Amino acid sequence: MNFLYPGFLFALLAIAIPIVIHLFNFRKFKKIYFSNVQFLKEAKEQNSSREKLKHLLILMCRILAVAFLVFAFARPFIKSSSTNSPADRSVISIYIDNSYSMETVNKEGSLLDEAKRKAREIVKTYNLNDQFQLLTNDFEGKHQRLVNQDEFIQLLDEIKISPAGRSLAQIINRQQAEYAANTNHIAYLLSDFQKGFAGTEPLRSNPGVSVNFIKLNANNLPNIAVDSVWSLSPVHQPGQAEQIVVRLKNYGEEDAAEIPVKLTIDQQQKAIGNVAVKAGASVLDTLSFSGLKAGWQKGKVGIKDFPLTFDDELNFSFRVNKELKVLSINGDASEKFIRSLFSSDPYFKLTETPESNIRYSTFSEYSLIVLNGLKNPSSGLAQQLKGYVQNGGSVVVFPDLDAGAAVYTPFLTAMALPPVQQLVTGAPISSTIDLKNPVFKDVFDQVPRNMDLPVVNRYFSYGDQNSSLKESILQLPLGRSLFAKYNLGAGQVYLSAASLTIADGNLPRHPVFVPLMYKVAFASVREQPLFYTIGLNNLLESPKIDLLANQSLKLVTDQFEVIPEVRQTPGKTLLYIADQVKKAGFYELRKADSTLAVMAFNDNRTESDMHYASEPELTSLFGKQKVSVYNSKRDALSLNIQAKNSSTELWKLCLILVLVFLVLEILLIRFFNNPKNIQTA
Structure with missing residues (x-):
């Protein structure tokens, strides 16, 4: 027998309460004086053994009632005793959303920690010979294989928040494409299901795959993001006045005032501002500065907005040409x-x-x-x-x-x-x-x-x-x-x-x-984009770069480098980086020891919108196809366990036994050895 919530078993210590009551008899005795006690002694000797038996039976009923009440809360179940052949074993694919939005907290802690706990509970309800796949937004190679329960738990513990962003369609396709031939394929998706993640386009699921959405509930949090920047200057000249336009967006439900905006270039503060943003609206602010030198500039626009801070800064880069x-x-x-x-x-x-x-x-x-x-x-x-x-x-x-x-x-x-x-x-x-x-x-x-x-x-x-x-x-x-x-x-x-x-x-x-x-x-000056978005801009363009036969280009940042795939086209060089860039920051494009360009990368701002898809909205994405959507507040994991993994739940039986033992206790007290006991001093 297994337990879905084994932590409740600590409540079995409550069994000590009826035992203590049994050991200490708290009845008050009354002294009655008789001239002859011979017949009373005979009555006492006859009833003593029956009284002890009654107390023991009542004690056992109370102990068993408490024990089965605790078991009911621990949710016991019995796994299927049949041993599945390798062809019949189940493949369970579990997606854990590890995007920035999963940093938000509720009563259970962070959403990512809650998702990990729910995933452990899911895994423990399946047979030992079932196989599992873990999937995150990173699409890492180590997650592209089937593992057993122990390996899955180990991989689960290694999950951290990632800047990588995916769509629900990408997750569905990845889960179902890997093991489409398996007839016992079950998919779980644990996420807060932001509207930007869920999307609005219709989705299709493999009819042979059981799809289960487990919606995690986050507290509504205000959030203001630095959405984008662009330059008003046609070219960047040394020492000339420049203007940068900053767009801030308020994703919250309340107006925000006195938001400080700071512009730094090459770690030097160049301009500051102060703006107000209405709820659900955007605002533009123009920052003026000057005094730039020739060469590549690393700019950053930042605000202070708590508790969500991953979108409070936006990196950008540009080149100041000497002539x-x-x-x-x-x-x-x-x-x-x-x-x-x-x-x-x-x-x-x-x-x-x-x-x-x-x-x-x-x-x-x-x-x-x-x-x-x-x-x-x-x-x-x-x-x-x-x-x-x-x-x-x-x-x-x-x-x-x-x-x-x-x-x-x-x-x-x-x-x-x-x-x-x-x-x-x-x-x-x-x-x-x-x-x-x-x-x-x-x-x-x-x-x-x-x-x-x-x-x-x-x-x-x-x-x-x-x-x-x-x-x-x-x-x-x-x-x-x-x-x-x-x-x-x-x-x-x-x-x-x-x-x-x-x-x-x-x-x-x-x-x-x-x-x-x-x-x-x-x-005529060919300017590169001020910034790129991680996960969206996997193809970078550069002015024509001449390379030798065995020469390559590298994108280099602090203790990390990316070797892009290079393709030459008329007038430009194309760089394919796929999913190699995962962290926001500045990356230098190098050819041997020379720096050709500085490219700025930022996290995808779709994570900034803290509005979530409802359960009807999620099911409507699949049309007439059946998918299961559970809410974590309603303990979705305990629903339909038997249908999911051929296990038998016992919590209802435990509640019935609790009632049975309570009724037995009442019957013992009222009808077993009912005549009064008179105890002499």
Whole structure:
């Protein structure tokens, strides 16, 4: 016989109470004087043995009543005596949710500790020859095999809170895919079943698998999380003012006020703030700072919010470039507009080269290449520029209209750009500006009604091919573009219909020209994401990294490194990290001893939402398929044990025996040896 709750057996010490009562007879005696006691002595001798027997029987009834009452609370059961063959043994898969939300507490302690206790109770109700699988959010290799009861308990004790996040669909699929051929497959899932974990998509379960949800109940806790950050600065320059936008989200049921926000970069405090967040709402806060040096920056936004703290910090990283390199290939050495534009700002490092002396090998060193009035662009240049753009580069083309369509059409088509249809001349034509284009974001504080627009006297009219790739920034009548962007491969080409010659129009002297070209240059800088989310971003992108045959890349943090799978694509290098990154923090991307990038990882914010799926919501996910949902408060583990593992429960029999012995005690007291005893002094 086994007990589901053996701890109650300590209450058997209560058996001592009726024994003590039996040993000390607390009856009060009354003295009665008789002249002759001969007949009383005979009566006493006859009743003495029956009185002792009565007391012993009452004592036994009381002892057995107390004992079986204790047994009833300990929930005894008898395992099946039949010995199953290996083919008939049961496979029990138990999932323990070890996400951050399981750190919350209730009357039983932390939810993770409660889940471990329930899992032990489940295991003990099965036969010794049954096999068990333990599953957590980590999907560790040691959990991908079947173990016996003792090994399962050992693995259970090793479970700790993990930043890894999974969905209910992933858990169901993993539990049922491993041992689908087994006919006696039983699955248990112990979790708080957050709504983000459960999801809303319909789920399907293998009809041959008995699925049991054991819902752990947590106390409702307020929680405010640092949800995300993004930068308002188009590029990061040394010493320049920067702005970071922080989004905080209140997952609680009450408003929160005076939440301190702190921004640190490279462990130096750069800005502080103080915000209020309404219940269930989000709020944005802009933090300004400056004084950055060139190189990779490790930033962190933090708040103080108790008792849940795993989402109080958010890591991010970015690179401050010392300079932005621009190459201008000039058809006319006297051209001055591009030189004046980029030479006025020390952040731009302009290199000029004549059309006749182009060094193709240096293209990869520049973020932006400007073709300024080339008189005879060659097919070789077109092929080199096409490869440069495919690999993520940016090119701006200002044609020389005097060269004509016969020269520029082969050049443009070789770069996968539209051909020149004709050279349009005539009266000056005003263009229109697409102010909603990202290029002009934050350029105009207020748009005047009668805005001065660029005017052109002559221009190239291009064909309509590749229109799906075209994004008009400055537009002419009849749907023709004055300045358009074409996305090609990993890069982009900006094609102008007019030249920078004053005789062709006023574009180079128009006030819109400077912000237009600066924004084009800023957009040529390929920025990596500020941060990645653990469990969601398993594919990382990096600018093209050239590797030798036996060379590899590594993601390195404190006493831990990840070797990602590397795949080369046009213009970028893809890094597959799978589930190797499990801890939030900063990871350096290294090639040999050189650091190529710093990448920030954060925990998934789906764990921040402390709202839980109800039992009807869980069952509705499976439609008409039958799944069992138990609530830990109602002692779900003791329900249907016999149906689960062919065991026989005895607690009802114990309660019946308690009543039987209490009735026997009453009958003994009332009807056994009832005549009065008279005891002499």
